[in-house]
Amino acid sequence: MVKISVREAVKHYQVSRPTLIKHLKDGKLSGSKDSQGTWEIDQSELARVYKSRASGDNVDQSNLTTPNIPVNSNENSLLQVKLDAALETIERLEADKVDWKQQAQSLARLMPPDRVGEGPKRSLWSRITGG
Numbered sequence: 268m269v270k271i272s273v274r275e276a277v278k279h280y281q282v283s284r285p286t287l288i289k290h291l292k293d294g295k296l297s298g299s300k301d302s303q304g305t306w307e308i309d310q311s312e313l314a315r316v317y318k319s320r321a322s323g324d325n326v327d328q329s330n331l332t333t334p335n336i337p338v339n340s341n342e343n344s345l346l347q348v349k350l351d352a353a354l355e356t357i358e359r360l361e362a363d364k365v366d367w368k369q370q371a372q373s374l375a376r377l378m379p380p381d382r383v384g385e386g387p388k389r390s391l392w393s394r395i396t397g398g
Contacts (some may be wrong), residue, residue, distance in 0.1 A: 270299075270307040290316070344347040 277284050290296040291306055296316050298308040 269310050271310060271313070273306050273308070276308055276313050276317075279320055280313050281320055284319045 271279075273284060273287055276282065278288055282290075287296070287308075288306070291298045291308070296308065297312055298306045344350050
């Protein structure tokens with residue numbers, strides 16, 4: 268496994284130096300520090316997280332664990348169908364929510380108004396005994 272420096276990584280991958288350092292510190296990207304305290308990052312780790320800057324770059328991708336392959340179009344189509352169905356469901360639920368809200372408001376208008384100024388209701392026993 269070939270390890271490269273932060274400078275080389277920034278040169279060959281679509282990432283800025285501050286972002287790369289932040290991801291190393293946060294653990295989003297794994298790397299190690301050498302005896303001089305500079306970061307060393309495995310190329311396969313960089314390829315996992317970031318895209319290459321250019322197709323003709325000098326980074327040796329022959330030893331990468333996950334080669335860059337075209338995206339499976341069947342899987343994309345299936346995911347698009349699922350996304351469309353989920354969006355339709357969301358729209359339907361939003362419409363249902365509006366209908367339920369309107370129904371609740373019309374029912375609230377039919378209810379008798381609160382009786383303001385009346386004291387609390389007396390219990391049955393206090394009404395019978397007059398107390």
